[in-house]
Amino acid sequence: SFLKLLPPSRCQSAVMSNGGVKRKLAVLDRDAFLEKSKAARMQRCPQGHFIKAMYSSLVDAIITDPELMVLPLDDHAIVRGHAVFDTCTLANGCVYRLGLHLDRLFTSAKLAKLKLPFGDSEDENRRRITEIVCETCVASGLKNGGVRYFLTAGPGNFGFTSAGCEPAFYVTVWPICTNRLIPAGAWPSYKPRSMIQTPRRIHE
Secondary structure, three states, X not given: OOOOOOOHHHHOOOOEEEOOEXXXXXXXXXXXXXXXXXHHHHHHOOOOOOOOEEEEOOOOEEEOOHHHOOOOOOEHHHHOOOEEEEEEEEEOOEEEOHHHHHHHHHHHHHHOXXXXXXXXXXXXXXXXXXXXXXXXXXXXXXXXXXXXXXXXXXXXXXXXXOOOOOOEEEEEEEOOOOOOOOOOOOOOEEOOOOOOOOOOOOOO
């Protein structure tokens, strides 16, 4: 019933006991990990992963494969909780209230002393983030959904400070059900390319 710490010389051959049955932990290569990750995900969510698209500034690209929607373990969002996030709504192909939520995101970033991911200019970051959010919505294939984006101190070390880390920005889009109406012209909106061009009611 007690966990015994093994000396370093025995770590390589260490085994774990589970109900009296000894088993060795597998050391996986990339392909084996992705296969096991998918199997575990399908066991948790047989209907499929709920996040339909993710953007990562670390690769400056959008991902739609759930097994690749990951953050580095040395991202200070994980290491120290040094991150902020905000949301907006995708309704009938329009991203609503993004400008207001970006105002709040930039205020939060200043208070948290987070560097902006796309240079020092807030205007340039606002432009880039607006484009990224809209393109991620398009890649999701959804017309109605939730959008959540994260600004973090980024990966770089396991230390107490984020010195030397690269600021990171992530966006996720997933489907939501809503029973409220959004009248045309009620909120400022950004219209993702290739989706419907005018705000309409979610339920006619």
